[in-house]
Amino acid sequence: MIIFNVANPLTLLLLLAILILLVFLSHELKKSYIVAIPLFASLILLVVHAAQLFTLEEAYMSLAPTLSNCVVVDFAFVAISFFTYLWVDDIEAKTKGKKDIDPSISWLWKNI
Secondary structure, X not given: OOOOOOOXXXXXXXXXXXXXXXXXXXXXXXXXXHHHHHHHHHHHHHHHHHHHHHOOOHHHHHHHHHHHHHHHHHHHHHHHHHHHHXXXXXXXXXXXXXXXXXXXXXXXXXXO
């Protein structure tokens, strides 16, 4: 069974560095779709790891803790990517002069 182990510290640092660079790039270019790339990648990894965890055969039960850690890390990356997407989307909307449809989260961006 092939597992992309994102709970490995080296892989985790590499993915975090890539995410930070993409957030910085999207902030500088003021394009929110750049941050959507790691968001969708994290969602795909989450679905794959969850499917592997729930369809795990008896022969591979020793991989259950690793897959559980991967699911937790995937949730963290989805949360971080989602909030950075919202943040950059707010910046993009302000620079283009677009009005927010739902300004209920604008209090958060004022505090950042």
